């Protein structure tokens with residue numbers, strides 16, 4: 001009895017070893033990962049939108065299109081809509097502003113809305129899957145592979161920045177960008193501040209399409225374009241009282 | 253062992269029947285090795301025409317799924333999008349823009365093996381299949 005028990009333990013431990021060694025053997029020897037050297041870096045990415053430059057909604061269409069085309073965002077009419085960047089009125093964008101008597105210019109103006117890449121993102125705190133997280137420069141990213149579609153993040157985000165894929169989005173994408181993935185049914189998506197472009201040294205697609213009306217840079221660097229614009233102009237953010245510390249600034 | 257002369261043959265017969273689908277298939281004349289279609293033309297990566305896979309063929313066949321998961325995590329979580337292979341060559345960590353730039357024929361490459369092994373990965377629910385070779389999206 002005793003000796004057979006010993007034998008069993010020997011065999012069991014040896015096979016555990018063999019399994020572990022086999023698993024370790026799947027790593028390619030010498031393989032390494034690095035970031036693109038031309039990638040743009042920041043301590044805290046921020047966006048400054050000069051809303052004075054968008055007096056008519058038509059001037060906003062090409063920018064929305066540039067983003068949605070680059071990221072294969074579907075065009076779905078009705079309540080199943082998916083959007084990364086869109087526009088709305090002052091009243092809707094800045095819901096906690098008390099003044100009911102706005103000057104005409106502001107009353108009629110439309111404002112770009114998108115994910116604010118908050119410093120304290122409530123969406124990240126609630127995600128049970130670790131699918132949404134803060135990454136380089138304070139960007140809030142989603143790993144769609146991980147998303148289980150619970151939509152907690154959508155409930156937590158005070159800005160409605162996130163959209164849910166109620167159905168396969170592919171039939172609703174007019175022109176497919178073959179260099180970027182789509183999403184699938186059952187995952188949440190939103191603006192990424194173009195992480196994939198920043199990492200290759202490019203500015204976000206909306207910034208590039210805006211002719212200088214949308215600025216992007218490091219909020220922690222006093223010499224950056226965003227800091228300079230904020231130093232010279234009065235700006236507001238959406239729902240600052242909630243403490244999320246949004247990274248999108250609006251020059252009024 | 254009690255009743256060993258019945259139990260042991262019983263176990264052998266059971267094991268034989270249980271594994272029957274495997275060995276019947278292997279012995280049948282219709283059994284064939286999966287042949288995938290390999291890329292025919294070199295593709296340019298990092299300014300260099302390449303016709304070799306990133307790692308040796310056998311290693312890739314056995315480990316590509318784990319490698320892809322490593323790629324995903326290093327790109328999305330660590331912002332590292334360049335993979336230096338064992339031979340020192342650099343590649344972008346992208347299923348869609350690196351792997352499928354060469355292996356553009358999904359039906360004759362990916363699907364062949366996956367079908368034979370009865371696995372059903374959902375990579376292409378999101379990642380776009382190169383057009384022109386497949387009748388899919």
Ligand code: SF4
Pocket residue numbers: 114115116117118121122123124140156157158159160161162190244
């Ligand atoms: S705007 Fe919403 S989705 Fe974006 S980081 Fe803030 S809480 Fe999250």
Ligand code: SF4
Pocket residue numbers: 126127128129130131132142146147148149150151152153154187188
């Ligand atoms: S829907 Fe996805 S990203 Fe949002 S909280 Fe659930 S798992 Fe996380």
